[in-house]
Amino acid sequence: MAFDYDLFVIGGGSGGVRAARIAAAEGGAKVALAEEYRMGGTCVIRGCVPKKLMVFASSYPEAVEDARAYGWGAQLGAFDWPKFRDQLAEELTRLEGIYRRNLQNAGVTIYDQRAVLADPHTVRLADGQTFTAKHILIATGGRPFVPEMDHADKVLTSNDIFGLEKLPGSILIVGGGYIASEFACILHGMGVRVTQYYRGAQILRGFDDEARGMVAEGMRARGIDVSCGTDVLSLEPAEGGLRVRSTQGHDTVFDQVLYATGRRPNTEGLGLEEAGVSLGRNGEVIVDDWSQTAVPSIYAVGDVTDRINLTPVAIREGHAFADTVFRGDKRKADHDLVPSAVFTQPELGTVGLTEEAAREQGPIEVYSAAFRPMRTLFAGRQDRVMMKLIVCRETRRVLGCHIVAPEAGEMIQLAAIAIKMGATKEDFDRTVAVHPTMAEELVTLRTPVRRDD
Known part of the structure; x- marks a missing residue:
């Protein structure tokens, strides 16, 4: 044919x-x-x-x-x-x-x-x-995706943000994934009063628990009202915006409501x-x-x-x-060890297994350091960054790397190359540090903070 x-x-x-x-x-x-x-x-x-x-x-x-x-x-x-x-x-x-x-x-x-x-x-x-x-x-x-509810046609999604006629004075962001959390930080940085509702116990489900906890702390420290264990019961038009009733009993009017509850x-x-x-x-x-x-x-x-x-x-x-x-070149896409970044403030970069997922596969060692970086320490800010490696005790291979820091996405891209190649903890240890940098902590971590016996 x-x-x-x-x-x-x-x-x-x-x-x-x-x-x-x-x-x-x-x-x-x-x-x-x-x-x-x-x-x-x-x-x-x-x-x-x-x-x-x-x-x-x-x-x-x-x-x-x-x-x-x-x-x-x-x-x-x-x-x-x-x-x-x-x-x-x-x-x-x-x-x-x-x-x-x-x-x-x-x-x-x-x-x-x-x-x-x-x-x-x-x-x-x-x-x-x-x-x-x-x-x-x-x-x-x-x-x-926006769940079915009354007045769902009046909420925003991520598709709408880029063409807004004007920025709202206040906004409620519903959701706890990376899209919701990124826009919470973006709009806050642009001067919008941001509240974020997430029905789960902690935002950024699926990411390393320690890392996502640090991101949430950093967001709150910047003035974003991150409210976990909270969902929307109802919303209705009100003077100046939308009135939102939450599962926590809050009844608040927001200029805009953005739903980022999945795709x-x-x-x-x-x-x-x-x-x-x-x-x-x-x-x-x-x-x-x-x-x-x-x-x-x-x-x-x-x-x-x-x-x-x-x-x-x-x-x-x-x-x-x-x-x-x-082209006659039979090839499958490789979905293993795919690095990613969440462009919140602070930023999160990750590749490989979380501590929780790695522990389910066998004994591990966890190397982690959290500290105030030189640049913002000098400026008097209380920001903290984290460098974390998950290591298999048996093979010594680095199973996961999680970075919470400015430019974490840039750092995780390079770390992902080593981890994709099968680098061990000792390979990291043999690498000379670039000083003074935040990323040097990845090659100077000596003592595990947690170890499975």
Whole structure:
């Protein structure tokens, strides 16, 4: 059977774009890609890129305060949100253009509209056009989840933050994951009064307990009202915003309410199940290690599979798919020892097992140091940072590394290389420290603070 395309990609985010480019430019495939919103996906348009730029913007008040402590006559004026917002929009448009040009330069045909499956080899566009493809890749990403409740249409999600007409005076952020916690710190740094409700015992569930406890302490010390064990009972419109009643008995009016209570894969209405593709309980596309679904011609990568929902992982999955199917280089995406960072204030970088997870696998040693870093100590701030290594007692391999500190993401990227290579604690010990730095603690930790007998 002759097909219109060798590959049709549905979704123009990081995973789909990488797969399309490699298949076309290096695999010689005839490729098309359909995107119904903007090229670049969640990360570029309404995720990690604009969020990180907001992190930078929100960090200047503390930087100016520290500058005064160092002798500079520094003053900080009011934050001009409209100016920042408009410049941010321009930057995202620039990045979107790069994604689009890279696809076009690779020879990929772009359709700027929604696409759904008609059958295992046929895609139908919103304008009614249909195309056949030997292979179809689902890369539609995810979307914020808001629970069903009265007046849910009046709350914000992470998608809405970047285009606000003005910053609120006060905001309630519901959720305790990395998105909720990052935006709590960002908006606080921009001058918003921030309250965060999380129904669990501690924010950042799934991260190392000691590390997430230190992040929570740092957030509270900066003036963010982090209220754990708390959820929303009801909300209703009120003069000046939304009135929120909590499980703790609080009845408070906030200018805005942001829900960051998880994300769901974008699989609704795509015709996946009708084509024979299996979906999980969360709506995710079920795939094997090769990113292949139960239908041999259909694959899926990125957040829509709900494996590890990180942009670099989606890119690796898309690249591995293209290499395997179109370049004759059979390769699986590696989901082991994936580093990540949470851009809170303080920042958290992590790779490998948490102390709790490592202990379930066997005896471990825990090396940890918490201290006041030189830079902010001199400025009179009470900030504390933490460097932590989890070591297998039997093999001496470093199983996990957790850093709570400014620029923790930069540090964990380098530590992850050593840990991915199988470094032992003694390998760390043999490495000469760079002094004076915060990260030198990783190679000067000598005595375990906890040890399983």
